[in-house]
Amino acid sequence: xxxxxxxxxxxxxxxxxxxxxxxxxxxxxxxxxxxxxxxxxxxxxxxxxxxxxxxxxxxxxxxxxxxxxxxxxxxxxxxxxxxxxxxxxxxxxxxxxxxxxxxxxxxxxxxxxxxxxxxxxxxxxxxxxxxxxxxxxxxxxxxxxxxxxxxxxxxxxxxxxxxxxxxxxxxxxxxxxxxxxxxxxxxxxxxxxxxxxxxxxxxxxxxxxxxxxxxxxxxxxxxxxxxxxxxxxxxxxxxxxxxxxxxxxxxxxxxxxxxxxxxxxxxxxxxxxxxxxxxxxxxxxxxxxxxxxxxxxxxxxxxxxxxxxxxxxxxxxxxx
Amino acid sequence: xxxxxxxxxxxxxxxxxxxxxxxxxxxxxxxxxxxxxxxxxxxxxxxxxxxxxxxxxxxxxxxxxxxxxxxxxxxxxxxxxxxxxxxxxxxxxxxxxxxxxxxxxxxxxxxxxxxxxxxxxxxxxxxxxxxxxxxxxxxxxxxxxxxxxxxxxxxxxxxxxxxxxxxxxxxxxxxxxxxxxxxxxxxxxxxxxxxxxxxxxxxxxxxxxxxxxxxxxxxxxxxxxxxxxxxxxxxxxxxxxxxxxxxxxxxxxxxxxxxxxxxxxxxxxxxxxxxxxxxxxxxxxxxxxxxxxx
Numbered sequence: 001x002x003x004x005x006x007x008x009x010x011x012x013x014x015x016x017x018x019x020x021x022x023x024x025x026x027x028x029x030x031x032x033x034x035x036x037x038x039x040x041x042x043x044x045x046x047x048x049x050x051x052x053x054x055x056x057x058x059x060x061x062x063x064x065x066x067x068x069x070x071x072x073x074x075x076x077x078x079x080x081x082x083x084x085x086x087x088x089x090x091x092x093x094x095x096x097x098x099x100x101x102x103x104x105x106x107x108x109x110x111x112x113x114x115x116x117x118x119x120x121x122x123x124x125x126x127x128x129x130x131x132x133x134x135x136x137x138x139x140x141x142x143x144x145x146x147x148x149x150x151x152x153x154x155x156x157x158x159x160x161x162x163x164x165x166x167x168x169x170x171x172x173x174x175x176x177x178x179x180x181x182x183x184x185x186x187x188x189x190x191x192x193x194x195x196x197x198x199x200x201x202x203x204x205x206x207x208x209x210x211x212x213x214x215x216x217x218x219x220x221x222x223x224x225x226x227x228x229x230x231x232x233x234x235x236x237x238x239x240x241x242x243x244x245x246x247x248x249x250x251x252x253x254x255x256x257x258x259x260x261x262x263x264x265x266x267x268x269x270x271x272x273x274x275x276x277x278x279x280x281x282x283x284x285x286x287x288x289x290x291x292x293x294x295x296x297x298x299x300x301x302x303x304x305x306x307x308x309x310x311x312x313x314x315x316x317x318x319x320x
Numbered sequence: 321x322x323x324x325x326x327x328x329x330x331x332x333x334x335x336x337x338x339x340x341x342x343x344x345x346x347x348x349x350x351x352x353x354x355x356x357x358x359x360x361x362x363x364x365x366x367x368x369x370x371x372x373x374x375x376x377x378x379x380x381x382x383x384x385x386x387x388x389x390x391x392x393x394x395x396x397x398x399x400x401x402x403x404x405x406x407x408x409x410x411x412x413x414x415x416x417x418x419x420x421x422x423x424x425x426x427x428x429x430x431x432x433x434x435x436x437x438x439x440x441x442x443x444x445x446x447x448x449x450x451x452x453x454x455x456x457x458x459x460x461x462x463x464x465x466x467x468x469x470x471x472x473x474x475x476x477x478x479x480x481x482x483x484x485x486x487x488x489x490x491x492x493x494x495x496x497x498x499x500x501x502x503x504x505x506x507x508x509x510x511x512x513x514x515x516x517x518x519x520x521x522x523x524x525x526x527x528x529x530x531x532x533x534x535x536x537x538x539x540x541x542x543x544x545x546x547x548x549x550x551x552x553x554x555x556x557x558x559x560x561x562x563x564x565x566x567x568x569x570x571x572x573x574x575x576x577x578x579x580x581x582x583x584x585x586x587x588x589x590x591x592x593x594x595x596x597x598x599x600x601x602x603x604x605x606x607x608x609x610x611x612x613x614x
Contacts, residue, residue, distance in 0.1 A: 029440045032430030036490060037446070039427055043487035044453040050464035112357040117349040123357060125598055126365040132597035133368060134548045136565040137586035140572065141371050144579055151383040151579070153370055160386035190367065198605040202613045240609060251457050253551045258569060272459040272551075279463055280555065292460035303455035307448060313613070314444075 048296065055289035062283050074290035084291060086266050087274035091250060093181065094270055098188045098252075099245045103238060105189065106196025113197070114204040124201075131194035139258035142187040147175040147259075180260050180268045188255055192248075196241045203237030204230070236313060243306035250299065271295055375584035382580035397584035406585065409567035413589075415478050416553075416563055417546035420485035424493045424542050425535065427486070432497035437504060437527065447498065450491040458488070458551060469556060478561045481553060485546040492545070493538050496607055500534025501527065537603030540596045547593055564589040 058070045078084055113124055130138070146153045149172050159170035176183045207230065215225045253272045256262055262269035262277070269277070271291070278288040349357060373389060374382045375398070381391030435443045465484065474480045504527050512522050550565040557566060568585055597604060605613055 026441070029434055029438050031434075033434035033440055033446065036427040036431035036450075036494060040450060040453055040487065040490055043483060044456060044461070047461040047464040047468070048456065050468070051460055054463065054467075109357075109360060112349065112353065112360070114346060115349040115353070116346050117354040117357055119358070123361040125601065126361050128597060128601060128604070129368045129594065130364055132544070132594045133371075133590045134565060134568075134586070134593060136548075136550050136568050137371075137590050138367075140568060140582060141367060141586055144572075144577060144582055145370060145374060146367060148579075151385045151387075153367075153387060156385045156387040163386065190364065193364065195608060199609055199613055202605050202609075237613065240613065244609065247455055251459065253459065254565075257550075257554075272457070275459050276462070276551075276555070279466075285463060285467075288463050292457075292463060295457050296460045299455055299457050303452060306455065307451065310451065311448070314447075 051289045051292050051296075054285055055293050057286045057289075059285040060283050061285065070286065074286045075294075077287055078290045078294055083266055083269070084271075084274060087269050087271045090181070090266075090268060091270040091272075094185060094188075094252065094268075095246055095249045097185045098192060098249045099242055101185070101189045102192040102196045102245065103200075103241055105193045106241065107200050107234075107238070109193065109197045110200035110204055113201055127197060128194045130190050131192070133191070135191065135254040136258060138191055139187060139255045142183070142190075143176065143259045147183055149174040176260060177264060180264060184255050184259055184268055187259065188249065188252065192245055196245065199241045199244075200234060200237055203234045207233050236309060239309045240313065243302065243309055246302055247299070247306060250302070371583045372587050374580055375587045377580050379578055379580045382583070397581045398588065400581055401584055401588065404571070406564075406567055406588070409562055409564050410589075412478055412557075412561055413547055413563040413565075416481040416485060416561075417543050419478075420482045420489065420546050421539050421542040423482065423486045424489045425539060428490055428493035428497050428538070429531075429535070431494050432501050433527075435494070435498045436501040437509065447495065450494045453487075454491040462551065462555060465552070466555065475556060476558045476560045476562075480556055481546075481549075481561065481563065484552050484556075485542075485549060488549070489542040489545055492607060493542055496538045496541065497531070497534060499606070500531050500538075504530045533603075537600050537607060540600040540603070541607035544593050544596055 055074050056069055056071055057067055058073075059067045109127060113120060113127075117123075133141070144152070149155055152175070154175060155170065155172060158173075162168075162170035211229060212225065215229055220228075251272055252270060253276065256268055256270055256273045257276075260268040262273045266274075272295075275288050275291050275295070278284050278291060376393040376395070377388075377391050378394055378396065381388050384391075434440050435447060440446065469475055469480050508526050509522065512526055517525070548565065549563075553563045554566050554569065557563070562570070568582075568589060571585065572582065600607075
C-alpha cells in the first residue's frame with residue numbers, strides 16, 4: 001500500500017483528525033463544501049431577494065420612468081385579483097388531480113410489477129417510457145397526435161370502432177376545447193404515473209419477506225395482508241411520492257403553455273403560466289414579483305411537509 | 321480461508337448481476353392478472369409507440385381518419401428535420417446539458433465528500449439547505465433572473481442556461497452523491513489512513529470504485545433534467561442559444577401542423593433521454609427521490 005504513495009510520509013496518529021477541534025482542521029473539512037454552497041446561495045437565494053424587492057414596486061416597462069415604491073399594494077392586488085384567484089384554484093385542481101390519480105395508478109402498476117410474470121423486465125422498461133419523453137414533446141404529442149378532432153388517435157379510433165360496428169362515422173369530439181382541464185390532467189397523469197410506480201415499487205420490494213410469509217401462514221387473506229401490512233409499510237413511500245410529485249406538478253409550465261395556452265379563457269391558467277403572462281404579456285413586473293412571492297410561500301408550506309418525510313427516511317438510512 | 325477469499329468476489333458479482341426485481345420470493349401473477357398487467361403496460365406505451373410509428377410515415381398517411389398504422393414506412397421526416405436546421409438546436413441542448421452536468425459534478429462531488437467521508441459539523445443542516453432550494457418554484461426566479469441576465473448582456477447565451485441548470489441540479493447531485501459516498505466502508509478508509517496512504521491514493525483506490533456507479537447515475541439524472549428543461553430556455557433565448565424543446569414549440573407555430581414531422585422531431589429529441597433513462601433505470605428512482613429511496 002505504501003509503495004503506491006510517491007513520497008513515504010510520516011503517518012499521522014490515526015485518530016488525530018477526529019479528535020482535533022481546532023479551527024484550522026474545521027476549515028480544512030469545510031473547503032470542499034464551499035464552492036457548491038456559495039454557488040447555490042448566489043444563484044438561488046439572491047434572485048428571491050430581488051423578487052421580494054421588486055414586489056414592492058409599481059413597475060411596468062410599458063410605462064418607463066413610472067417605477068416607484070408602493071409598499072404592499074401589489075400584494076393586495078394579488079390577493080384580490082380575479083384572474084390570480086382563478087389561477088390559484090386551477091393550480092390546486094390540476095396538481096391534486098394529477099398527483100392523486102397517478103399515485104393510484106402507480107400503486108396498481110407497482111403491485112402488478114412486484115409479482116413475477118412473463119416479460120416483467122420488458123413491461124417495466126416500457127412503462128417508464130412516458131416519464132422519459134421530453135415534457136414539451138409529450139404535450140405536443142397529446143395535443144396534435146391524440147386530441148386533434150380531425151385526425152387525432154382518440155377520434156380516429158372511435159371512428160374506426162363505429163365503422164367496424166356498421167355505423168357511418170364516429171363522433172367528432174374537440175377534446176381540448178370541450179374538456180380543457182381533463183385534457184391537461186390526462187397528459188400529465190400519463191407522464192407522472194411511471195414516477196409514482198418506480199417509487200412505490202421500490203417501497204414494495206423493501207418489504208421484509210418474512211413478515212408477508214408469516215401473514216400467509218397465519219391464513220391472512222390477500223386483502224387483509226394488503227391493508228394491515230403492505231399499506232402501512234408503503235405509507236412513507238406514498239407520502240414521498242405525493243410530496244415530490246406535488247412539488248414538480250405545481251410548477252407545470254410546459255403542458256399548459258403547449259396544450260391550452262391557459263385557455264379557453266383562463267380555464268386552465270395555473271400560477272406559473274399566469275405569472276409568465278403577467279411578466280411577458282402585461283409587463284407588470286411588480287405584480288409578477290408579488291405573485292412569485294406568494295407562490296414561494298405556498299411552496300414553502302408543501303416543502304415543510306416534504307422535508308419532514310425525507311428527513312425521516314434519511315434518519316433511518318443514516319442510523320442503519 | 322483462501323477458498324472463501326476466492327469465492328467472495330464471485331458471489332458479489334452474481335449479486336450485482338441479479339436485478340433488484342428478481343428477488344426469489346416474489347409470488348407469480350395468475351394468467352388473468354398477467355393479461356391485465358400487459359394490457360396496462362401497452363396502454364401506457366401506446367402514445368410513445370404511436371409517436372415513433374407516425375414519425376416513419378408520410379404526412380398524408382399520418383393525418384388520416386381512421387388511423388392507418390400499416391402505411392408504408394419512410395425516413396423522409398428525419399431527413400427533412402435535418403435539412404430544416406434542427407442541428408444547431410440539438411447542439412445547444414448538448415452543450416447546455418453536458419457542460420452543466422460537468423459543472424454540477426465538479427461542485428457536488430467535493431461537497432458530498434465533505435458531507436459523508438469527512439463530514440463538516442452540522443452536515444445534515446447543510447444537506448437540508450441544499451434540498452430546500454430545490455423546492456423553490458423556478459417561476460418565481462424567472463423575473464429577477466431575466467432582469468439580471470438582460471443587464472449582463474447574457475440573454476440568448478448558452479452559458480446562461482449552463483449556470484441555471486447547474487443550480488437546478490446541484491441539490492439532487494449533492495444528495496445522490498452523498499448517499500453513494502456514504503457506502504464507502506469506514507474501516508477500509510481508516511485502515512488506508514493508518515497505512516499512511518495519501519489523499520489521492522485513498523480517493524482513487526478506495527472511494528472511486530464505490531462511487532463510480534453513483535457518479536454515472538448522477539450524471540444521467542442531471543443530463544435528463546437539463547435536456548428536458550423548457551421554461552428558462554424559452555424565456556431567456558431567442559435565436560442563437562435556443563435548445564431542442566424551444567425548436568419543438570417553434571416549428572409548430574411557424575409552419576402550421578405537420579404531424580409526421582412533429583412526431584419525428586419529438587422522437588428525435590426524446591431519444592437521448594429514453595436511452596439514458598433505460599440504461600439507468602435501476603438508479604432512476606434513487607435520483608428522483610433525491611437518494612431517499614434505493
